[in-house]
Amino acid sequence: MLTLIKNADVYSPQPLGQQDMLIAGQHILSIAPSIELNTNVAVTCIDASGCIITPGFVDSLVHVCGGGGEDGFASRTPEMQLTDATLSGITTVVGALGTDSIARTHSNLVAKTKGLREEGLNAYCYTGSYHFPAPTLTQSLENDIMFVDEIIGVGEVAISDHRSSQPCAQRLAELASHARVAGMLSKKRAPVSIHVGPADTHLALLHEVAENYDVPLNRFYPTHINRNRALLDAGIRFAAGGGTIDFTTSTTEYDLAHGEYAAAAALAYALNANTDPTRLTMSSDGHASLPVFDDSNNLIGLEVGREVSLLDAFVDAVKKYGVPLEHALMSVTSNPADVLGIKKGQLAAGADADLLILDSQRLRPIHVFSRGQHMVEEGKAIITGRFE
Structure with missing residues (x-):
């Protein structure tokens, strides 16, 4: 599965400016000022304009x-x-x-x-x-x-x-x-x-x-x-x-x-x-x-x-x-x-796709990804524990 996040203000946690981010499976494939895809593979697109992307x-x-x-x-x-x-x-x-x-x-x-x-x-x-x-x-x-x-x-x-x-x-x-x-x-x-x-x-x-x-x-x-x-x-x-x-x-x-x-x-x-x-x-x-x-x-x-x-x-x-x-x-x-001593807490190409999309004003999570899996969407849990 491919997920393309567009137009976010990215903190890695160091500020990287406005970037697009491409997630492939459990990893970040690319972070770049503009990512355009020409593919017949299904892609989920998220417009993150006005939002901040941070590590989980x-x-x-x-x-x-x-x-x-x-x-x-x-x-x-x-x-x-x-x-x-x-x-x-x-x-x-x-x-x-x-x-x-x-x-x-x-x-x-x-x-x-x-x-x-x-x-x-x-x-x-x-x-x-x-x-x-x-x-x-x-x-x-x-x-x-x-x-x-x-x-x-x-x-x-x-x-x-x-x-x-x-x-x-x-x-x-x-x-x-x-x-x-x-x-x-x-x-x-x-x-x-x-x-x-x-x-x-x-x-x-x-x-x-x-x-x-x-x-x-x-x-x-x-x-x-x-x-x-x-x-x-x-x-x-x-x-x-x-x-x-x-x-x-x-x-x-x-x-x-x-x-x-x-x-x-x-x-x-x-x-x-x-x-x-x-x-x-x-x-x-x-x-x-x-x-x-x-x-x-x-x-x-x-x-x-x-x-x-x-x-x-x-x-x-x-x-x-x-x-x-x-x-x-x-x-x-x-x-x-x-x-x-764990390889977490930073955003870069090849890193695990553990990331948050935060409301830039409230700094509250809108989307949460853990190892590339979409866990929270629009502030609501879409994956829950077995007995929740």
Whole structure:
């Protein structure tokens, strides 16, 4: 099948100006100022005048098979569905386990990831979880990364949080080194996703690892860096040292009222502090539980993360906080793809046809393509999950 998109303002995420784009099967065949076809093969044409074409969003942290459990069995959050992602402009997700790696298992996580792939999404996942020793699918972190295609790293390992296993620098260095070797052997980048809690230690453990072991900061991918101003400033120092930091777009009114920065505000803050824009990402933490703890770590509330928050934060970054469109796009496309080591997040001839056609005023998806498959048309899902 051929799809020809005409007259769009293309961001790759770098601005390319007004271009036509030809999609053939699962790939982009050509991007050029004018593409004319003389063929008897069926071609679907889309006039994208007044619209923007961008890469599909890469959501680097989603609890695809649910999370939660901090308030008992009934507080386990539900699984993500296909259109939770596609209607939000997300064409690539990375699944993870969180607090609960007992009732939630890697067999469930990998199966869900495979199911999302069958439904047309680009889906990957992490081995490990918050805790040490890292739970795995095959009883070996190295085997998981090397021999399970969907598994592309480790995470999310918890630090600076009362729910973590309180790892020391040596244990964390060993985990990162095992992931690194397994990644080298299987041509994966195999980063270690780090859940950063609210404790005052912030990112000190990651710096301790980098200072005392042959494990650079860029092996770690810390998230939730917008929890508070002090952690945000620590994250900016981490990025200046060569790492990449991630802001979580799902939040609660309670957390925002008690010092958390909205992800879009954190992105603008970091850019205004002259942080390298390639070192900043946003992720949804979709379908995670969002527990609210008091100062004594007693649970006082719990909400559920939403994938659409990633789209909302992208729009707010541009519309509300004045972040340049190119930089806002990088934070949800090419930057997370680079950290993860996956060939996503950019538009070019030969690349996978993961792309969005956005309303240039509202920056909301009109059309969504994942691996060349038309998933959303005129803002409505035309492909849905099996049980939606």
